[in-house]
Amino acid sequence: MSKAKYIVVDGLIGSGKTQLSQYIAQHNKSRLVLDQVDNPFKRQFLKDIGKGASENALKTQLIYLINRFNQQQEMLQKSLFSNMTVCDYLFHRDAIYAHLILSDEELDIYKKIYQTFTEKVRTPDLVVYLQVSFAEMLKRLQSSEDEVVRRVPADFWRDVFEAFNYYFFNYKVTPLLVVNMERFNLESAKELDQLWLEIEKHQTGTRYYAPA
Numbered sequence: 192m193s194k195a196k197y198i199v200v201d202g203l204i205g206s207g208k209t210q211l212s213q214y215i216a217q218h219n220k221s222r223l224v225l226d227q228v229d230n231p232f233k234r235q236f237l238k239d240i241g242k243g244a245s246e247n248a249l250k251t252q253l254i255y256l257i258n259r260f261n262q263q264q265e266m267l268q269k270s271l272f273s274n275m276t277v278c279d280y281l282f283h284r285d286a287i288y289a290h291l292i293l294s295d296e297e298l299d300i301y302k303k304i305y306q307t308f309t310e311k312v313r314t315p316d317l318v319v320y321l322q323v324s325f326a327e328m329l330k331r332l333q334s335s336e337d338e339v340v341r342r343v344p345a346d347f348w349r350d351v352f353e354a355f356n357y358y359f360f361n362y363k364v365t366p367l368l369v370v371n372m373e374r375f376n377l378e379s380a381k382e383l384d385q386l387w388l389e390i391e392k393h394q395t396g397t398r399y400y401a402p403a
Contacts (some may be wrong), residue, residue, distance in 0.1 A: 194394065195316035195366075196274070197392050197401070201281040202321030204348075204354055205331030207377045211321065212279035214383050217388070221275035224266060228258045236292075241344040249297040252289045259285060260308040267313060282312045287354050319368045319390060320359045325352045327373060368393045371401035 198215060203210040209225060216223035232251040239245035263282055289301050323331075329348060335341055359369065368390060377380050382402055389400045 196205075197276050197278070197313060197315045197400075198317050198319065198390070199281045199315040200319045200321065201284055201359075202372070203281070203323055203328050203352060204373055205328055206321035207375070208321050209279045210377050211383075212277050214240050214377075215387065216275075216277040217315075218383075218387060219275050219277075221277055224262065224276060224278040226278075226280040228252045228255050230258075237339050238341055242346050243296060245292075248266070248292045248294075248343055249301065251292060252285065252301055255288075256285050256301070256305060256308065260312065263312045273368050278315075281315070281318060284355075287358050288351070298322070306331050309394070315365050317366045317368070317390070317393065318362070318364075319370060321370050321372045322356070323372050325349060328352055334354055340396070345355075346357075362397070366393055366395055367397045369397065369399045 200208045200215070201210045212223060212225070212267060213368065215221070230251060232247040232254060236245050236247040236251040239247060259280070259282055265336060266276065266278075284302075286305055289298060289305070293301055325348075332343075333341055359367065370389075375386070385402070386400065389398075
């Protein structure tokens with residue numbers, strides 16, 4: 192059994208973070224926390240991408256930030272960390288998007304709230320970052336059932352891809368396991384079990400794992 196009581200799985204859109212989180216939680220009979228933010232401004236913001244500044248950018252980010260903070264606080268209040276808890280997002284991921292889409296003035300407003308919230312959020316014991324290539328990410332986005340997502344310009348997703356990789360390349364806050372998902376089969380019990388062994392034994396620093 193892993194010594195980690197709070198494991199976060201994160202990654203780019205379509206990387207499989209929710210599916211892997213579900214596996215880890217089920218495998219260890221632990222609690223699962225999923226990112227389920229109902230954001231009324233998201234769709235219009237996505238439609239606005241590539242058309243200049245969007246009046247929905249700040250509202251979209253604040254809804255994500257506040258809802259995720261409330262979810263994190265609920266986890267603390269219910270003492271969910273007495274046993275293992277698995278979450279499919281890193282709270283700090285929110286700021287990655289904020290720096291990409293907000294104007295300087297909007298970012299100043301966002302940062303004041305973000306910094307206050309960050310002080311009250313539990314730090315994970317271990318972060319698992321699922322890495323895919325930009326080509327694979329774009330392929331998965333273009334196969335989305337959501338037409339709005341498919342219509343978002345590729346240049347925006349390129350910026351997201353580079354920002355996430357830069358953030359996690361420089362991430363030093365907790366132990367980090369970077370998993371290459373290009374050839375990883377999330378439907379394979381054998382591969383999932385092998386990945387769990389890698390997660391279980393990782394305790395310090397940054398390690399990279401690529402399935403053979």
